[in-house]
Amino acid sequence: MDAAEAAAVLARARQGDSDAFRALVERHSRTVFRLAFRMTGNEQDAEDVVQESFLRAYRQLGRFESRANFGTWLYRIVANCSVDLMRAKQARHDQARGEPLETAADMPAADTPDPQRLAESAEISRRVQHALGALSPLERAAFTLRHYEGRSIDEIGRTLGLGTSAAKHSVFRAVKKLRHALQPLRSLANRGLAPQESQR
Amino acid sequence: MSHYGEGDLILYYYGEGRRRHDIERHLDACPACAATYRDISSTLAMVDVPAVPERGDQYGLEVWQRIRHRLPEPQQDVWSKHSAGPGRAAWTELATWWRRLVERTFRADRLAILAAAATIAIVAFVAGRFWSTPSKPAATITATQAPDGGSLPGLRQRILIGSVADHLDRSERMLTDIMNASVPGDISAEQRWAEDLLTTSRLYRQDAVDIGERSVANVLDDLERSLIEIVHSPSQVTAADLDAMRRRIDAAALLFKVRVMSNELQEREGTRSAGDASPRTSTRKTS
Numbered sequence: 395m396d397a398a399e400a401a402a403v404l405a406r407a408r409q410g411d412s413d414a415f416r417a418l419v420e421r422h423s424r425t426v427f428r429l430a431f432r433m434t435g436n437e438q439d440a441e442d443v444v445q446e447s448f449l450r451a452y453r454q455l456g457r458f459e460s461r462a463n464f465g466t467w468l469y470r471i472v473a474n475c476s477v478d479l480m481r482a483k484q485a486r487h488d489q490a491r492g493e494p495l496e497t498a499a500d501m502p503a504a505d506t507p508d509p510q511r512l513a514e515s516a517e518i519s520r521r522v523q524h525a526l527g528a529l530s531p532l533e534r535a536a537f538t539l540r541h542y543e544g545r546s547i548d549e550i551g552r553t554l555g556l557g558t559s560a561a562k563h564s565v566f567r568a569v570k571k572l573r574h575a576l577q578p579l580r581s582l583a584n585r586g587l588a589p590q591e592s593q594r
Numbered sequence: 595m596s597h598y599g600e601g602d603l604i605l606y607y608y609g610e611g612r613r614r615h616d617i618e619r620h621l622d623a624c625p626a627c628a629a630t631y632r633d634i635s636s637t638l639a640m641v642d643v644p645a646v647p648e649r650g651d652q653y654g655l656e657v658w659q660r661i662r663h664r665l666p667e668p669q670q671d672v673w674s675k676h677s678a679g680p681g682r683a684a685w686t687e688l689a690t691w692w693r694r695l696v697e698r699t700f701r702a703d704r705l706a707i708l709a710a711a712a713t714i715a716i717v718a719f720v721a722g723r724f725w726s727t728p729s730k731p732a733a734t735i736t737a738t739q740a741p742d743g744g745s746l747p748g749l750r751q752r753i754l755i756g757s758v759a760d761h762l763d764r765s766e767r768m769l770t771d772i773m774n775a776s777v778p779g780d781i782s783a784e785q786r787w788a789e790d791l792l793t794t795s796r797l798y799r800q801d802a803v804d805i806g807e808r809s810v811a812n813v814l815d816d817l818e819r820s821l822i823e824i825v826h827s828p829s830q831v832t833a834a835d836l837d838a839m840r841r842r843i844d845a846a847a848l849l850f851k852v853r854v855m856s857n858e859l860q861e862r863e864g865t866r867s868a869g870d871a872s873p874r875t876s877t878r879k880t881s
């Protein structure tokens with residue numbers, strides 16, 4: 395699909411042509427799934443986000459500025475749908491337990507890990523996933539966009555509808571919590587392995 | 595020698611932020627900052643990009659099959675349903691949504707008092723939406739003031755409707771965040787968010803007043819009161835702080851009002867887009 399063709403499909407979709415919208419769904423589903431998976435960290439939630447994002451996009455097509463890039467617009471919808479889903483899950487979780495989700499401070503990662511199990515990267519990855527799971531939905535979203543998606547703080551702010559300062563502090567808080575949660579892993583890694591080279 | 599904060603070093607790690615050259619030199623000279631930076635970078639190095647499960651070529655089609663029956667009718671004119679008929683279904687749906695929200699947030703023993711206060715707020719608000727006519731459908735205003743749809747008042751209103759709808763969506767998410775915040779906790783990110791929203795809200799409210807969208811201005815005014823309260827509360831909230839904040843939000847039925855107004859504006863915008871789309875379709879058919 396070239397740019398002119400894509401514009402024509404979009405114009406038809408905006409007028410309620412469901413075949414045109416179907417072409418957009420087919421074209422963008424895999425990209426949407428990738429982002430949704432990174433944002434939510436699990437397959438089932440990602441599938442829910444994919445469906446909800448396209449439904450939301452369909453309802454909001456009238457608000458899409460035809461000069462804007464459809465991919466960018468959809469990206470924003472997917473990111474926000476993911477945040478909404480994580481919030482809803484957290485609320486259900488809180489209701490079920492009658493207390494908030496565990497915070498970084500009381501995560502099992504703060505225990506001293508068994509060095510042998512640590513050697514397995516699966517264990518590291520499990521602990522990282524656990525630490526990510528303990529972030530607030532907003533922190534997790536901002537962190538995912540920065541760390542996995544390589545988005546700048548400004549872009550994160552625009553994507554999530556936050557100010558730059560809120561976006562920045564969400565990333566900072568996420569990193570702070572991860573540092574705390576992964577501290578035991580890190581000190582072991584530092585003892586056992588050569589110091590990690592910094593990324594830049 | 596003054597040191598760099600964790601935030602500066604995080605931005606540096608990601609290749610962002612100013613004074614990068616200064617930071618680089620400082621890290622070479624300062625063992626304390628270098629240690630913090632090593633700690634940050636080794637933490638972040640542990641967080642690998644996850645492998646995304648494969649989705650085949652047919653995936654797009656599968657997604658389509660799953661959602662096609664759930665697509666709403668195109669360009670539903672819910673606005674005229676609200677203003678012309680009783681629109682009970684839409685209100686009932688909203689009332690149910692709101693009740694669930696309150697029930698989820700508050701325990702049963704406190705529900706009665708809250709529900710009473712909020713019911714008064716809702717009744718007043720709903721009555722206002724039905725019996726006052728400040729928000730004429732956009733099409734009426736365009737027809738009387740701007741036959742070409744492009745004159746300044748029409749254009750201004752159109753921009754405002756879209757922007758305020760987005761603004762209300764964002765505000766709703768922020769408020770929901772506060773309603774769901776865990777205690778004791780740090781709400782500083784939400785406070786910064788609220789601060790941004792507050793600045794925007796004031797601008798939109800002034801615009802709404804200028805072009806006679808009084809009901810929009812009223813909802814924005816209510817919203818601002820809660821935003822101010824959030825901005826000025828302590829960042830480290832106790833259960834009591836948060837509870838007081840939630841009670842006030844609920845007693846004013848703020849989430850309900852924001853949701854209703856956001857829906858209304860989106861529908862007015864949809865009506866407008868449908869109106870815009872039809873002449874283009876007919877032009878294409880005749881050419």
Ligand SMILES: [Zn+2]
Pocket residue numbers: 596597598620624625626627628
């Ligand atoms: Zn230093």
